[in-house]
Amino acid sequence: MCKSLCALLLLLFLPLLLPAQPALTGELRQWHRITLTFTGEEELSEQGLPNPFLDYRLDVTFSKGGREAIVPGYFAADGNAAETGASSGRQWRVHFCPDEEGEWAWRASFRKGRAIAVSDDPDVGEPTDLDGLSGSFTVSESDKTGRDFRAHGRLQYVGERYLRFAESRRYFLKGGADSPENFLAYQGFDGTYYGGDKQHRSGESAPNQGLHAYLAHEKDFRPGDPSWQGGKGKGIIGALNYLAGKGMNSVYFLTMNVQGDGEDVWPWTSRNERYRFDCSKLDQWEIVFSHMDKLGLMLHIVLQETENEAILDGGYLDVQRKLYLRELAARFAHHLAITWNLGEEHGPVEWSPSGQTPQQTMTMAAYLRAIDPYDNFIAVHTHSYEPARDELIRPFLGFEAIDGPSIQVSDIYDTHEQTLKWLNLSADSAHQWVVCLDEIGPAGKGALPDALSPQHDTIRKAVLWPHLMAGGGGVEWYFGYRYPHNDLNCEDWRSRDQLWDITRHALDFFQNHLPFPEMENNDALTSSRSDYCLAKEGEIYAVYLPDGGTTAINLGEEEARYSVLWYNPRTGGQLQEGSVKTVTQGRKVNIGLPPKDIGEDWVVLIRK
Numbered sequence: 001m002c003k004s005l006c007a008l009l010l011l012l013f014l015p016l017l018l019p020a021q022p023a024l025t026g027e028l029r030q031w032h033r034i035t036l037t038f039t040g041e042e043e044l045s046e047q048g049l050p051n052p053f054l055d056y057r058l059d060v061t062f063s064k065g066g067r068e069a070i071v072p073g074y075f076a077a078d079g080n081a082a083e084t085g086a087s088s089g090r091q092w093r094v095h096f097c098p099d100e101e102g103e104w105a106w107r108a109s110f111r112k113g114r115a116i117a118v119s120d121d122p123d124v125g126e127p128t129d130l131d132g133l134s135g136s137f138t139v140s141e142s143d144k145t146g147r148d149f150r151a152h153g154r155l156q157y158v159g160e161r162y163l164r165f166a167e168s169r170r171y172f173l174k175g176g177a178d179s180p181e182n183f184l185a186y187q188g189f190d191g192t193y194y195g196g197d198k199q200h201r202s203g204e205s206a207p208n209q210g211l212h213a214y215l216a217h218e219k220d221f222r223p224g225d226p227s228w229q230g231g232k233g234k235g236i237i238g239a240l241n242y243l244a245g246k247g248m249n250s251v252y253f254l255t256m257n258v259q260g261d262g263e264d265v266w267p268w269t270s271r272n273e274r275y276r277f278d279c280s281k282l283d284q285w286e287i288v289f290s291h292m293d294k295l296g297l298m299l300h301i302v303l304q305e306t307e308n309e310a311i312l313d314g315g316y317l318d319v320q321r322k323l324y325l326r327e328l329a330a331r332f333a334h335h336l337a338i339t340w341n342l343g344e345e346h347g348p349v350e351w352s353p354s355g356q357t358p359q360q361t362m363t364m365a366a367y368l369r370a371i372d373p374y375d376n377f378i379a380v381h382t383h384s385y386e387p388a389r390d391e392l393i394r395p396f397l398g399f400e401a402i403d404g405p406s407i408q409v410s411d412i413y414d415t416h417e418q419t420l421k422w423l424n425l426s427a428d429s430a431h432q433w434v435v436c437l438d439e440i441g442p443a444g445k446g447a448l449p450d451a452l453s454p455q456h457d458t459i460r461k462a463v464l465w466p467h468l469m470a471g472g473g474g475v476e477w478y479f480g481y482r483y484p485h486n487d488l489n490c491e492d493w494r495s496r497d498q499l500w501d502i503t504r505h506a507l508d509f510f511q512n513h514l515p516f517p518e519m520e521n522n523d524a525l526t527s528s529r530s531d532y533c534l535a536k537e538g539e540i541y542a543v544y545l546p547d548g549g550t551t552a553i554n555l556g557e558e559e560a561r562y563s564v565l566w567y568n569p570r571t572g573g574q575l576q577e578g579s580v581k582t583v584t585q586g587r588k589v590n591i592g593l594p595p596k597d598i599g600e601d602w603v604v605l606i607r608k
Contacts, residue, residue: 031150038092045088069373072330082283097334107134118322147296149336174474175503176250180490182262183253188232190280195271196263216492244295247504252300260305298337306345315356338376347392358395365401384410398429410441416466439478446480461546469532505572527552541606567603
């Protein structure tokens with residue numbers, strides 16, 4: 001009788017003795033964010049001991065069939081910190097983005113010990129009461145369409161010149177904003193403030209003695225869009241709505257600019273902290289980043305800049321740098337379109353001598369690759385001039401943890417040559433790079449406001465089209481510091497409204513009219529020395545004529561007839577007929593004249 005009563009009592013109270021299963025939230029669909037939220041055994045705080053960021057390690061292994069992915073987790077305070085501003089709690093969180101339909105199993109490893117978060121040993125420390133919890137869930141297909149990245153799957157490096165979406169198999173060409181680089185210095189984020197009194201690297205006074213509000217974009221906020229704490233976020237969400245509405249697909253931003261130009265962005269609880277993170281601020285970043293996924297805007301995450309490459313562990317990979325990378329990967333790596341940029345203007349130069357060596361950079365890249373379960377694209381931003389650009393980027397050729405350069409050019413007329421150079425060198429190294437153009441000089445000028453350059457003729461002719469015609473992966477536009485709405489204080493992306501239009505016209509032409517992943521640059525096919533040619537020889541050719549007029553093209557000896565159509569890069573729109581409608585094969589075939597505006601730039605499409 002006594003044994004039976006004990007057994008009954010054990011069955012009744014056993015659920016109270018066992019740790020609770022985590023809450024499973026999110027749409028259980030392929031390519032959607034699914035979140036497990038665990039309730040820990042003890043209350044912890046951002047500033048408390050033990051340190052919840054450093055002295056605990058949550059990893060969850062998700063598996064399906066013979067495949068598995070180890071996803072890092074993070075301390076989430078009360079689980080609702082974006083709204084409450086909480087800095088303490090018992091909640092721990094893991095975000096997972098499944099790439100297949102069907103049943104997925106999961107199992108948690110949740111351990112504690114001194115500096116365990118940056119240890120590679122799976123058995124170090126001691127298990128918590130949540131260690132070993134497991135479960136499963138079933139994933140159905142995505143129901144998203146249009147620009148939403150969940151309709152296209154993860155954007156991946158596939159060993160080619162262009163990134164490609166895993167689901168739609170569509171190749172990606174980038175067009176977007178490089179400025180403001182301190183995009184996340186937003187008044188609506190908790191714990192965000194101006195942290196220094198720096199000068200711009202030019203030596204001139206920094207023009208950003210305040211934080212971004214993006215008030216001009218509050219009118220772009222729409223009913224149903226996300227916000228927090230009673231309506232915060234309308235400016236930054238509206239700004240993203242506007243940029244996506246202009247057809248752009250990428251935004252460049254720093255996650256840490258301490259000791260840099262801005263001194264107003266960091267993930268930690270304060271400017272000088274390196275081991276404790278601001279839970280509510282990072283939850284608010286996540287709200288913004290999730291909205292970017294829905295809008296089809298890639299997260300170009302720049303991890304550091306040239307002035308602060310060495311503030312974490314003196315440039316080495318040690319506790320501070322590992323913890324920084326792990327926290328960012330745990331919170332944000334699940335997003336479907338990411339560039340991890342290892343650093344702006346990366347590497348030591350005479351005006352910024354304290355920087356990471358190539359070996360330190362490669363060690364950092366390898367660690368990021370190892371902890372990111374989604375294998376997101378990794379790039380590195382270059383200096384603006386030779387020989388620094390060449391000396392500091394060439395060592396990365398053939399290194400598999402770095403997938404391409406984020407090129408900066410001081411002289412915009414170097415764009416085509418530099419794009420071709422790194423495409424060809426990387427192809428020879430057996431690790432083909434995706435080469436993007438992400439900053440143009442001079443630093444004080446960049447891409448001017450529409451009021452000063454309405455059609456952006458110079459950069460359209462010297463940067464945008466020459467880069468794409470070389471086989472480049474796309475362009476983001478930097479705003480020079482001498483002009484309104486610049487690289488640090490831009491409040492209104494409408495200051496470059498026409499710039500987004502001309503960029504969209506270029507992207508539309510490539511996406512709608514060219515099999516561009518199958519084409520190669522071959523400027524030698526045309527007779528003019530000032531034009532640019534992209535070709536899949538014997539099938540289709542695109543020629544950009546920056547000075548208008550005409551040219552002759554070598555179409556080879558194979559008997560064939562080709563149509564000749566013209567595209568206006570200034571206004572976009574439909575293909576048009578010129579003075580010559582068709583041509584036949586030959587080694588010097590004149591393509592005729594454009595339909596109008598003979599002295600303006602045109603693109604010619606010649607196809608079999």
